[in-house]
Amino acid sequence: MTLQLKRRTIVALVMLLTVSVGGVTRAQDPLPSWNDGPAKQAIVQFVRDTTDKSSPKFVPPEERIATFDQDGTLWVEHPMYTQVMYCLERVPAVVAAKPELKHVEPFKTVMSGNREAMARLSMKDLETILMATLSGMSVEDFNAEVKKWIETAKDHRWKRPYTELTYKPMQEVLQYLRASGYKTYIVTGGGQDFVRAYAERTYGIPPEQVVGTAGGTKYGYDKNGRPFLTKEPKLLLNDNNAGKPEGIHLMIGRRPRAAFGNTAGDQQMLEYTAAGDGARLMMLVLHDDANREYAYGPANGLPDSKVGTFSQALYDEAKNKGWTVISMKNDWKRVFPFDP
Amino acid sequence: MTLQLKRRTIVALVMLLTVSVGGVTRAQDPLPSWNDGPAKQAIVQFVRDTTDKSSPKFVPPEERIATFDQDGTLWVEHPMYTQVMYCLERVPAVVAAKPELKHVEPFKTVMSGNREAMARLSMKDLETILMATLSGMSVEDFNAEVKKWIETAKDHRWKRPYTELTYKPMQEVLQYLRASGYKTYIVTGGGQDFVRAYAERTYGIPPEQVVGTAGGTKYGYDKNGRPFLTKEPKLLLNDNNAGKPEGIHLMIGRRPRAAFGNTAGDQQMLEYTAAGDGARLMMLVLHDDANREYAYGPANGLPDSKVGTFSQALYDEAKNKGWTVISMKNDWKRVFPFDP
Numbered sequence: 263m264t265l266q267l268k269r270r271t272i273v274a275l276v277m278l279l280t281v282s283v284g285g286v287t288r289a290q291d292p293l294p295s296w297n298d299g300p301a302k303q304a305i306v307q308f309v310r311d312t313t314d315k316s317s318p319k320f321v322p323p324e325e326r327i328a329t330f331d332q333d334g335t336l337w338v339e340h341p342m343y344t345q346v347m348y349c350l351e352r353v354p355a356v357v358a359a360k361p362e363l364k365h366v367e368p369f370k371t372v373m374s375g376n377r378e379a380m381a382r383l384s385m386k387d388l389e390t391i392l393m394a395t396l397s398g399m400s401v402e403d404f405n406a407e408v409k410k411w412i413e414t415a416k417d418h419r420w421k422r423p424y425t426e427l428t429y430k431p432m433q434e435v436l437q438y439l440r441a442s443g444y445k446t447y448i449v450t451g452g453g454q455d456f457v458r459a460y461a462e463r464t465y466g467i468p469p470e471q472v473v474g475t476a477g478g479t480k481y482g483y484d485k486n487g488r489p490f491l492t493k494e495p496k497l498l499l500n501d502n503n504a505g506k507p508e509g510i511h512l513m514i515g516r517r518p519r520a521a522f523g524n525t526a527g528d529q530q531m532l533e534y535t536a537a538g539d540g541a542r543l544m545m546l547v548l549h550d551d552a553n554r555e556y557a558y559g560p561a562n563g564l565p566d567s568k569v570g571t572f573s574q575a576l577y578d579e580a581k582n583k584g585w586t587v588i589s590m591k592n593d594w595k596r597v598f599p600f601d602p
Numbered sequence: 603m604t605l606q607l608k609r610r611t612i613v614a615l616v617m618l619l620t621v622s623v624g625g626v627t628r629a630q631d632p633l634p635s636w637n638d639g640p641a642k643q644a645i646v647q648f649v650r651d652t653t654d655k656s657s658p659k660f661v662p663p664e665e666r667i668a669t670f671d672q673d674g675t676l677w678v679e680h681p682m683y684t685q686v687m688y689c690l691e692r693v694p695a696v697v698a699a700k701p702e703l704k705h706v707e708p709f710k711t712v713m714s715g716n717r718e719a720m721a722r723l724s725m726k727d728l729e730t731i732l733m734a735t736l737s738g739m740s741v742e743d744f745n746a747e748v749k750k751w752i753e754t755a756k757d758h759r760w761k762r763p764y765t766e767l768t769y770k771p772m773q774e775v776l777q778y779l780r781a782s783g784y785k786t787y788i789v790t791g792g793g794q795d796f797v798r799a800y801a802e803r804t805y806g807i808p809p810e811q812v813v814g815t816a817g818g819t820k821y822g823y824d825k826n827g828r829p830f831l832t833k834e835p836k837l838l839l840n841d842n843n844a845g846k847p848e849g850i851h852l853m854i855g856r857r858p859r860a861a862f863g864n865t866a867g868d869q870q871m872l873e874y875t876a877a878g879d880g881a882r883l884m885m886l887v888l889h890d891d892a893n894r895e896y897a898y899g900p901a902n903g904l905p906d907s908k909v910g911t912f913s914q915a916l917y918d919e920a921k922n923k924g925w926t927v928i929s930m931k932n933d934w935k936r937v938f939p940f941d942p
Binding site: 504 | 664667741785794795798802808809810812816818819820821828829830831838839844847848851852853854855856870873874877
């Protein structure tokens with residue numbers, strides 16, 4: 263009886279103190295890299311509405327799901343997706359293992375090192391290279407290769423590792439949502455296994471919260487009877503466009519409360535998020551900052567950029583439906599973590 | 603400065619008090635429905651080894667993944683899988699919507715209500731029924747149908763809802779592992795969307811932690827332009843046998859530290875779990891209690907039971923590899939939550 267009373271008192275004390283600490287924390291600006299404006303305001307308002315128990319828009323913790331596109335939303339996608347760079351740089355290793363490929367296109371062009379010729383490779387050529395470099399090995403070997411590459415490979419413009427080219431303001435959104443009880447997911451058109459290899463260290467997002475384009479694997483045994491999984495050249499989920507809500511249903515099984523994207527490939531994910539009841543947050547990153555990052559899509563008057571496909575139509579849909587467009591130029595105080 | 607000091611003091615106090623409360627809790631038996639014996643001992647030892655920071659077998663919290671088969675491991679699978687009961691009982695609604703099916707097999711047999719004839723339906727007949735009752739509707743409609751059914755449908759032997767026929771000792775293992783920082787997953791041969799409809803309420807396992815046999819969905823718009831997903835009769839993942847580790851890689855992306863199963867369909871999941879480094883826990887539920895539940899598989903000398911396929915070969919593999927076999931009869935003080 264005494265023990266029970268004691269425990270109750272302790273629990274009450276802990277709760278009281280936790281609330282106090284929470285109060286102190288809440289007073290700090292959770293989004294210091296954002297300029298005051300409608301975009302920052304929309305995020306803060308959404309978090310307040312959905313986490314305040316007295317709000318009519320309160321969302322129970324278990325339903326707090328937020329999904330983020332990666333390329334162009336969390337980090338740089340210009341002038342080429344990081345994963346495509348990985349695949350191109352893996353070609354020499356693939357050719358070393360299968361020398362007969364040296365004289366076969368598109369491997370021949372990649373081996374030539376001629377950047378202009380490589381830039382002219384067709385989508386079909388790229389697919390051949392992706393299949394050759396992303397399948398045929400064990401999931402452990404692939405994971406180790408990507409981890410090794412991502413630690414040393416550098417972007418050509420900034421001469422920094424790709425993982426340093428994440429957007430600081432978006433990292434703050436990830437942290438702010440997590441601190442507010444949201445599970446943050448990456449929902450990417452990129453390869454699920456590729457992104458999983460660095461997502462935890464780079465974004466604080468564990469492998470099980472990365473949804474991406476996924477191939478099948480095949481279970482088998484090595485010569486010592488030890489089981490392992492081999493990556494197969496068989497597409498299970500093309501996590502782009504309609505594939506994003508389909509992938510979200512497959513992998514999460516709940517409709518997101520908040521979704522962040524930047525191109526037409528994210529349209530359906532945002533529509534699907536918006537179609538739910540209660541508070542919802544839909545945001546699009548507009549690349550309108552040629553100086554600090556890039557300007558493409560609607561920002562420079564082109565209907566579609568070379569890599570991103572943030573078409574004018576999606577921009578108009580966002581405006582019509584009241585989704586929030588984030589202007590990199592106006593809404594972000596700094597772009598990268600290394601910016602002053 | 604004063605504020606900082608204050609916050610530090612508060613944080614220290616909170617930690618101190620939390621540890622005290624944790625200490626009180628830890629003194630209680632986390633597995634009260636288990637008899638003392640090698641099975642209970644194996645679970646407790648595994649948790650101690652992997653959560654004690656000073657242990658050489660310590661596992662960082664983010665790597666604590668435990669996977670559980672459902673049918674026959676977490677709840678009764680005899681004499682027929684609950685999901686098959688659902689599909690059979692949905693046939694009248696399907697026939698009402700498409701009256702032409704009334705005279706077509708296997709629907710005709712199911713509509714006859716003749717239990718003996720139904721028991722003789724072939725696997726192919728059952729597949730036809732599964733496809734007709736598990737696809738063609740929106741994911742929301744399906745979820746609502748399952749939720750409605752599972753609240754009222756009853757098992758024939760105990761005359762209780764299926765969700766009351768979960769094994770109390772296994773519910774304790776789920777809770778104990780979660781309290782020890784493990785993420786608990788269901789990895790089932792059953793339908794992913796079916797199990798997701800009740801897993802949170804029944805096991806405390808959220809939809810995103812249910813891996814199961816999964817079909818594709820198709821994104822589209824209703825007449826008001828509202829997007830929705832339709833369940834398609836297209837198999838994406840057959841989450842049985844080799845499909846279990848393949849599904850674990852697809853949906854979780856980490857090798858489990860602990861895995862629980864009961865039939866040959868779980869063999870590869872247990873092998874895959876065992877093949878990792880460090881502390882691993884592999885357990886098989888043996889159905890040897892005809893009195894309180896059922897006896898089938900190796901327990902009654904049959905090579906395979908009608909529903910389960912816990913073959914003698916798997917039982918032998920478990921013995922050889924040091925996996926722990928849980929004897930329902932000897933290891934469990936009570937089987938169901940309603941047992942005295």
